[in-house]
Amino acid sequence: MxxxxxxxxxxxxxxxxxxxxxxxxxxxxxxxxxxxxxxxxxxxxxxxxxxxxxxxxxxxxxxxxxxxxxxxxxxxxxxxxxxxxxxxxxxxxxxxxxxxxxxxxxxxxxxxxxxxxxxxxxxxxxxxxxxxxxxxxxxxxxxxxxxxxxxxxxxxxxxxxxxxxxxxxxxxxxxxxxxxxxxxxxxxxxxxxxxxxxxxxxxxxxxxINTDKIEYIDLKPSYRIIVFLGINSPNYIKKGIQFFDEALEIISQKYGDKVTVIKTENLPYDEYIQSYNQAHIVLDQVYAYDQGYNALEAMAKGKVVFTGAEQEWLEYYNLEEDTVAINALPHSKYIADKLSMLIENPDKILEISKNARAFIEKEHNxxxxxxxxxxxxxxxx
Known part of the structure; x- marks a missing residue:
């Protein structure tokens, strides 16, 4: 055709x-x-x-x-x-x-x-x-x-x-x-x-998602957990990015010596997908029920992504909560609590990382x- x-x-x-x-x-x-x-x-x-x-x-x-x-x-x-x-x-x-x-x-x-x-x-x-x-x-x-x-x-x-x-x-x-x-x-x-x-x-x-082009990055244990937030400024309010910013303030004060936060703004696509390679956690968007394209590519790399992962999505794909991605809600404290859970339980990060890649290979090939x-x-x- x-x-x-x-x-x-x-x-x-x-x-x-x-x-x-x-x-x-x-x-x-x-x-x-x-x-x-x-x-x-x-x-x-x-x-x-x-x-x-x-x-x-x-x-x-x-x-x-x-x-x-x-x-x-x-x-x-x-x-x-x-x-x-x-x-x-x-x-x-x-x-x-x-x-x-x-x-x-x-x-x-x-x-x-x-x-x-x-x-x-x-x-x-x-x-x-x-x-x-x-x-x-x-x-x-x-x-x-x-x-x-x-x-x-x-x-x-x-x-x-x-x-x-x-x-x-x-x-x-x-x-x-x-x-x-x-x-x-x-x-x-x-x-x-x-x-x-x-x-x-x-x-x-x-x-x-072309997983032949996107390499899974093995998240090696690290003293510092790297959290990435890539901002598209025209969509800052629409995507609920302010809740991520507020949650990161909480986390930085609570775990200043254990967390590194990386923020970028309005990067071209090729630069954007390289900018979070070393991150453990990627903050994507809040007001969503399912994952958009950026989240899916990050999951293919094995990142723990905060994104749309609502109950409707869990039921559609027959998944359990917090196994493949983290559902990001419009509540700063909720997001900070989920980040705290991951920072204090790095094994959970590795578990979700592997599950995320497997999910993309199964459902988005x-x-x-x-x-x-x-x-x-x-x-x-």
Whole structure:
């Protein structure tokens, strides 16, 4: 099969591509690389002109005055110029509803062309979208990525990216995609739960992780426990990072001579995945039920990851609490207590480390996951 993957925000599509190629298929990824993260893509459509001075200055000024990113115009024409080679694919898959990361008025006309000149199209629920954001706003969940906003509406500006999916243009984009794709696939439980019962939903396929590329790092006993926190500053509140920061203050005071804390901010992907190699514990995110991509790759390396590991996830994978990952709740003292438990019981760190790697190999193997995608595409095309 010839497969076109549109967008890359986490490395999901890159790992899927690697699995599909191993299974004998031809795969092309088109995307921007997701700003500072710089994920690999085959067809780079990122802005070149408006990412360098003096045009970058005017880009920021126009955005400040109008809330519109003028670089989207450049990206639109870069994609339009590629349309002649974006045809003849058996499957087109979008990473999420805003795969090209541009206003629907620009995005929909491009998708019309792409869908028309290829056989079948699929949509991932992977990140914010119309269904998940409305679910988080209206449901009485114990928490979600919108919890800080619901508790304090003054934070609205921090959630503009998420809340845009509730506006009329993005509702129109959502409707167009649901009418012109074969179905939607969830990448983890955070997106599966809002989609349950939806007629367009094709089911959950876990994130693919290429464990052939990610080496397990044996955590040798050490006097100092190394704790890593990699911050993506635009998502600081949305991911609940403040609870990690507050917990680390508690831990540093309590175990100053036993703990080393490493913090980084806004690193490109390749630097980020190397920056926590020596860590025993990785702090990922709070407001989640399941693991996102960064957490899964850290678990593949054998790190003890504080992330989404809720009861729904435990039941889905038939696991016991604190055996594969640590469920991070929006309570600083709770997180500090869990860190204390690990610091005082280093054998538990080694146990979870091995379990985490085994879990990734069993449930997230990139070749097995790629075959599951092929099975769904074949069944519904």
């Amino acid at each position: 010839r497969i076109l993957l549109i967008g890359e925000f986490s490395r999901l599509h890159n790992s899927l591509k690697e699995g599909l190629i191993t299974l004998g298929h031809e795969v092309v990824i088109i995307g921007t690389g997701d700003q500072f993260k710089k994920y690999p893509v085959d067809i780079d459509i990122d802005s070149k002109l408006f990412n360098r001075q003096p045009f970058l200055f005017f880009r920021k000024l126009i955005h400040k005055l109008t809330k519109f990113d003028i670089a989207q115009i450049e990206i639109y024409f870069r994609i339009k110029s590629k349309l002649p080679i974006l045809k003849g694919f058996d499957v087109v898959q979008l990473i999420n509803e805003d795969a090209f990361f541009m206003h629907p008025k620009l995005q929909i006309p491009l998708l019309v062309y792409i869908f028309k000149q290829n056989k079948s199209a699929y949509l991932l629920s992977c990140g914010d979208d119309y269904i998940s954001i409305n679910h988080y706003l209206k449901s009485n969940l114990k928490y979600s990525i919108l919890t800080p906003y619901k508790e304090n509406p003054n934070l609205k500006s921090k959630f503009n990216y998420s809340l845009k999916y509730t506006t009329k243009p993005y509702k129109k984009l959502h409707d167009y995609l649901y009418q012109n794709t074969e179905g939607v696939i969830a990448s983890d439980l955070d997106y599966h739960l809002p989609l349950k019962g939806n007629n367009h939903y094709l089911g959950l396929i876990p994130n693919p 990139y070749i097995n996951i790629s075959q599951r995608y092929l099975d769904v595409w074949t069944a519904h095309s």
